[in-house]
Amino acid sequence: MPQGTVIKDSETGKVIADLLEDGESVTVLKGGRGGKGNNHFKNSKRKAPSFSQHGEKTEQHQIILELKTIADVGLVGFPNVGKSTLLSVLTSAKPKIANYHFTTLTPNLGVARVFDEDFVIADIPGLIEGASEGAGLGHHFLRHIERVRLIVHLVDISGSENRNPLDDYKKINEELNKYGTRIKDIPQIVCASKVDLLDDDSKLKDFEKATGQKVYPVCSLLNEGLTELLSAIYEKLKTIPKPSRLEDEERYSLEKDYNQKFTVSKLDKGTYIVEGGLVDFFIQSISLSSPESFAFFQKNLKDRGVVSALKKAGMVEGDTVIIGDIEFEWIE
Ligand SMILES: Nc1nc2c(ncn2[C@@H]2O[C@H](COP(=O)(O)OP(=O)(O)OP(=O)(O)O)[C@@H](O)[C@H]2O)c(=O)[nH]1
Ligand SMILES: [Mg+2]
Incomplete structure (x- = not known):
């Protein structure tokens, strides 16, 4: 993109990025993660899973690229x-x-x-x-x-x-x-x-x-x-300083918005999957190395409305929940 390109959200008109320097780059939206074949869901109890996971739907968003002469x-x-x-x-x-x-x-x-x-x-x-x-x-x-x-x-x-x-x-x-x-x-x-x-x-x-x-x-x-x-x-x-970036206030981020989103679906009897930007956020920010971190993870799921969405979809105690690479049994 040419130097001096300003990226704006077409709905709100807010500035997402301002590429002022030569060679600067920015990721406005990430692509969805790929799906997983049924083999991926195999475990000791589930020998031949009848389900697989589709590739994630990518986010679509209209942006405006505005070139301002430098x-x-x-x-x-x-x-x-x-x-x-x-x-x-x-x-x-x-x-x-x-x-x-x-x-x-x-x-x-x-x-x-x-x-x-x-x-x-x-x-x-x-x-x-x-x-x-x-x-x-x-x-x-x-x-x-x-x-x-x-x-x-x-x-x-x-x-x-x-x-x-x-x-x-x-x-x-x-x-x-x-x-x-x-x-x-x-x-x-x-x-x-x-x-x-x-x-x-x-x-x-x-x-x-x-x-x-x-x-x-x-x-x-x-x-x-x-x-x-x-x-x-x-x-x-x-006497005049070099130009500053447009709008020095906090950047509008499509990614932030994306990180809040999730969908819940039933894969099989007793197996539910959570997908969407929130899953990426969880995977990046939470490690499940200890019982405390798992409790923290569960609390986050509750706070962000994932648990109620799962229950709405029919999840009951003992069911399996898949979130990214994490698979666990739901216990109240
Ligand atoms: N006499 C005289 N004519 C001039 C001078 N500078 C420009 N012109 C003439 O004014 C006319 C317009 O010049 P441009 O440089 O094209 O004007 P501009 O401001 O770029 O015009 P736009 O691109 O249409 O906005 C041309 O015929 C030029 O030759 C000058 O110093 N003296
Ligand atoms: Mg001219």
């Missing part, structure tokens, strides 16, 4: 402001550039080098007003921003499409804020694109004043302002 810097801004063009001059990436909206449909990644430091920049496309509610390509793109350490917010300062740069800036920030606290807390560098289309720097000054932010002017076509922008990114990144 990048240090996320380039955001309205369509056509020049994000891909900027990426192409800051890094060796060769994204498609064209003078229409939604040219870029999936994030482009590029590596920029400043001094001896490499960092990954992602061009995050598709952000428009209402993106946090699903407009445009909505959440699809916003999720890629969740993990970046720094946002470079690009605004077309020339207003070349008859838009107001300040409105654009506010709208994108609104969408980012609406998406979730994690994105809201990511530091931003504000960058003004297409400065070559300005007559003078009054628009730039006004924008800087209105936002109260330091604004980095760039012209990707003429390679202007890039060194200043890259140094600002470099300096800022030095």
Whole structure:
């Protein structure tokens, strides 16, 4: 699975695992154990058992695999402001550039080098007003921003499409804020694109004043302002820790759930079998080396409702109970 894949339970949406590191792996659900032939159930009294055990039914569960881009810097801004063009001059990436909206449909990644430091920049496309509610390509793109350490917010300062740069800036920030606290807390560098289309720097000054932010002017076509922008990114990144895993609270575990489950069935007259995830749990956690441990095992069977289920199925004193590799006679 690609680095940056988040595994979620499709029913609850809860995070099961977050594969942040290269080569990380996780078992979400275990396969069932194989069945046992009738020979396995032979003993001194039972010479030719008429029953065998089927392989365990495996658990089925729907999960969502969500890929979140892993990048240090996320380039955001309205369509056509020049994000891909900027990426192409800051890094060796060769994204498609064209003078229409939604040219870029999936994030482009590029590596920029400043001094001896490499960092990954992602061009995050598709952000428009209402993106946090699903407009445009909505959440699809916003999720890629969740993990970046720094946002470079690009605004077309020339207003070349008859838009107001300040409105654009506010709208994108609104969408980012609406998406979730994690994105809201990511530091931003504000960058003004297409400065070559300005007559003078009054628009730039006004924008800087209105936002109260330091604004980095760039012209990707003429390679202007890039060194200043890259140094600002470099300096800022030095102060921001590497990304943490999503949702640091306790992981949701399908396995835990599975470990509680069991089924009881009658194999033969006077012989009952307990199967399911709980059996695995018992086998892993209980050793039956002493009378005390057997008493503990029996108490657990009672506490977890196994004994009442067995009785419901017809078990009476003296009957045989099979749980995993353990076979014993039921005594009250
Ligand atoms: N004049 C001028 N035009 C630019 C500059 N940077 C980009 N452009 C032009 O702006 C248009 C859009 O550029 P893109 O880089 O494709 O814009 P984008 O933000 O990636 O757009 P989407 O992928 O559609 O979201 C292209 O025609 C570019 O040539 C610039 O600094 N000055
Ligand atoms: Mg683009």
